[in-house]
Amino acid sequence: MGSGHHGGGVEAVAAGDSPMHRLDPRAKIVGLIGLVIVAVSLPPGAWTAFASILAILVGLVIIARLRPPYVLRRMTIEIPFLIAAAMLPFTVEDGLALGAAVGLKVTIGVLAMVILSSTTPFPRLLRGFELLKAPRLITVIVAFMWRYLHVLGEEVSRMKRAREARGYSANWLWQATSTGPLIATLFIRSLERGERVYLAMASRGYEGSMPTMAAERMAIRTRDLAFLSTFAIALASIRILLP
Amino acid sequence: MHIPDGLVDPATAVVTTAVGAGLVAYALKKSRETLDDRRIPIVGLTAAFVFAAQMVTFPIAGGTSAHLLGGAMAGILLGPWLGGLAMTVVYLVQAIGFADGGITALGANVIAVGFLPAVGGYYLFRVLTRILSATRMSYLGSVAAASWATTVAASALVATFISFGGPLPLIAFPIMIGVHAVVGFGEAVISTSVIAAILGTRPDLIFDQDRLPEPAAQSSEEVA
Numbered sequence: 001m002g003s004g005h006h007g008g009g010v011e012a013v014a015a016g017d018s019p020m021h022r023l024d025p026r027a028k029i030v031g032l033i034g035l036v037i038v039a040v041s042l043p044p045g046a047w048t049a050f051a052s053i054l055a056i057l058v059g060l061v062i063i064a065r066l067r068p069p070y071v072l073r074r075m076t077i078e079i080p081f082l083i084a085a086a087m088l089p090f091t092v093e094d095g096l097a098l099g100a101a102v103g104l105k106v107t108i109g110v111l112a113m114v115i116l117s118s119t120t121p122f123p124r125l126l127r128g129f130e131l132l133k134a135p136r137l138i139t140v141i142v143a144f145m146w147r148y149l150h151v152l153g154e155e156v157s158r159m160k161r162a163r164e165a166r167g168y169s170a171n172w173l174w175q176a177t178s179t180g181p182l183i184a185t186l187f188i189r190s191l192e193r194g195e196r197v198y199l200a201m202a203s204r205g206y207e208g209s210m211p212t213m214a215a216e217r218m219a220i221r222t223r224d225l226a227f228l229s230t231f232a233i234a235l236a237s238i239r240i241l242l243p
Numbered sequence: 244m245h246i247p248d249g250l251v252d253p254a255t256a257v258v259t260t261a262v263g264a265g266l267v268a269y270a271l272k273k274s275r276e277t278l279d280d281r282r283i284p285i286v287g288l289t290a291a292f293v294f295a296a297q298m299v300t301f302p303i304a305g306g307t308s309a310h311l312l313g314g315a316m317a318g319i320l321l322g323p324w325l326g327g328l329a330m331t332v333v334y335l336v337q338a339i340g341f342a343d344g345g346i347t348a349l350g351a352n353v354i355a356v357g358f359l360p361a362v363g364g365y366y367l368f369r370v371l372t373r374i375l376s377a378t379r380m381s382y383l384g385s386v387a388a389a390s391w392a393t394t395v396a397a398s399a400l401v402a403t404f405i406s407f408g409g410p411l412p413l414i415a416f417p418i419m420i421g422v423h424a425v426v427g428f429g430e431a432v433i434s435t436s437v438i439a440a441i442l443g444t445r446p447d448l449i450f451d452q453d454r455l456p457e458p459a460a461q462s463s464e465e466v467a
Contacts, residue, residue, distance in 0.1 A: 010340075029339075033346050040347045041253050077343055081247050084411060091412040098410050105249025106345075113342035122340060135271055137278075141332045144287020145294065152291055183433055184440030191288050191445070198284040 013070060013118045019223075020064035020119045025128025027224040028120060031231040032112045038235045039108040044094075044101035049242035054104070056234060057111045064119045071114060078110045122146060124218075131218065147197070151190050159186060245337065246352055246405060248345030255408030256347045263350030266358050267331055270324040278325065285448060289317050290329040296433065297333065311426070312397060314360025315368070315390040316434035320441070322450035323365040330357035351408075355400035360393035365450075367392060372454045379442070379456040383435050390434040391427035398423035 014021075020028075039053050061071055085106065088099030117125070126146070130139050159182060198206075251259065293313035313333075318326035334352045337343040344352050368389040375381035402419040405411045441448055446455055 036248055036346050040248050040256060040345075074342065077341070078247065081250065084250075084415075088410065088412075091414065092410070102249045102410050106247045109248025109345045109347070110342040113339060113346070117340045117342070125339065135267075137271055137274060137328065138267075138332060138335070140283055141286050141290055141329060142336060144284055145290040145332055145336065148284075148288045148291035149294060151288075152295055181436060181440070184436040187288070187292060187437050188440055188444050190292075191285060191448070194284045194288050198281070 009070070010074070010117060011121065013066065014121045016065065016119075018063060018065045018119065020060060020115070022223070023119075023227055024218055024220055024224040025120050025124050026132055026218070026220065027228050028116055029125075029128050029132065031228055032116045034231065035235060036109050036112050038239050040105050041239070042101070042105075044097040046101075046242060049238045050101070050104045050108070052234075052238050052242065053108055054111075057108065057115065060115050061111075064115060066115070066118055070118075071111070074114045074118070075107070075110050078106050081106045127218065144194075148190060148194055151193055151197070152186065155186055155190050155193070159189075245334065245344030245356070246348035246401060246409075248347050250345070250405050250411065251348050251351050251409040253347075255351065255404060258350075259354055259404065259408075260347070260350035263353040263358075266327065266354065270327045270331075270358075273324040274328060277322075282321075282325075286321055286325055286329050289313075289321055289326075290332045292437075293317060293330065294333045294336065297337070311430050311433060312356055312360055312390075312394050313430075313434070314356060314397065315364025315386070315393045315430075316437060318361035318363075318365035319368050319386060319389065319434075319438060319451075320449060321361075323362040325450075326361035326365065327358040330361050333357075348404075351401075351404045355404060356397045359400055360397050363396060364389040364393040369451070369454070377454075377456050382442070382454070382456040383439055386438045387431040387435045390431040394423050394427035394430045395420060398426075 035053060035056065039050070042049050061068075082103050085099045085103040088102065089095035092098060120128070126139060126142055129142075130136075163182070293316075296311045296313050298310070314326070314330050317329050320326065321329060331353050334344055334349060334357060338346055338349050338352075368385050371385035371388055372382060375385060398419045399416075402416045406413050406415045438449075442455070449455065
């Protein structure tokens with residue numbers, strides 16, 4: 001747990017700078033989700049279309065100045081699904097084309113979301129969804145969940161240290177029985193810390209959404225419109241012309 | 244057990260997205276009617292907790308991957324619809340922020356591993372606590388049973404989506420259910436310890452105040 005656990009430095013990468021980082025989060029959300037929808041709708045055999053979409057994503061990785069080892073490490077999440085896709089040729093009819101299409105769709109979906117989350121810090125991503133009129137209750141729960149993930153991470157390392165100070169060592173199986181109570185204690189302690197955080201926020205004027213700083217106020221600029229229209233034209237031509 | 248993009252057919256993706264959106268809309272409506280703003284932190288914490296627990300995954304050969312779910316626990320703790328919303332938030336953030344679970348499969352994931360365990364787990368728990376005696380033992384036993392049963396049911400629905408509504412062969416079906424019959428025990432142990440701890444220290448946080456076992460009901464009066 002802890003912030004380092006969530007994809008290894010994704011927050012540091014997302015805080016970087018590149019033309020892709022500077023785009024409005026709304027443009028990236030709409031563009032990349034649109035790209036995934038187009039990819040998923042392609043039939044097996046539309047190899048030129050799949051290749052074009054992958055080429056667009058590789059282009060975005062380059063523009064975003066994301067390092068290949070980082071991108072590949074984050075993409076390892078898809079390995080179980082690639083194994084499943086690789087078994088299709090042996091189990092179903094026309095499995096080779098089907099397996100290749102499934103593998104490509106999984107890869108495109110994962111790479112698109114890796115690019116989105118690696119070029120947009122989480123608070124900006126959330127703000128983008130708020131501006132896209134996502135239901136407020138959902139965005140509020142997301143904001144609290146994000147906050148609590150860090151509280152949980154800190155609480156876990158504190159409890160581990162305390163437990164080790166009392167002579168616990170994870171090497172002994174019989175000591176594993178303390179894991180259930182540890183998790184339960186973690187829940188209660190985090191909750192009580194969180195309630196205090198909430199009361200502190202409420203007493204400072206929190207009313208359900210974070211106040212926006214002038215610096216992070218967002219406006220759709222020409223570059224966002226240029227990005228979105230290029231994306232729309234490219235995706236429409238891929239979908240209509242290539243399969 | 245998150246379905247990625249491409250593992251459900253386009254037609255299945257369209258239908259599950261529509262049904263999932265309907266469930267979320269209904270849950271939002273139900274939650275807005277009853278939600279006290281002071282409860283929002285516990286919803287966020289439950290979501291964070293489920294999120295962290297789900298990061299421990301075991302790959303399954305020939306299918307996808309297995310991990311703890313937390314849906315029944317969320318439903319019992321927060322109530323069925325708010326519990327379902329907490330689960331929806333988990334899958335939304337995992338899909339967008341961590342590329343875990345596909346955007347076009349979000350509806351399928353929200354139905355199968357979100358609302359099914361949260362709503363189904365809650366009502367199964369209600370039925371069990373009504374049948375059984377009002378002791379702490381049978382209360383926690385109901386939590387454990389609801390957790391195990393919804394884990395298996397959720398895996399069956401995921402298997403249905405990816406084999407009948409997706410490209411995978413039917414062999415995925417027995418593998419998914421078999422693995423989750425085992426994973427369900429871990430799920431039951433963790434959900435039960437969390438609910439037991441909350442019952443012992445903060446029973447006021449649990450959604451159903453009418454079903455608390457006798458000793459806990461008394462201690463909550465003392466606290467109040």
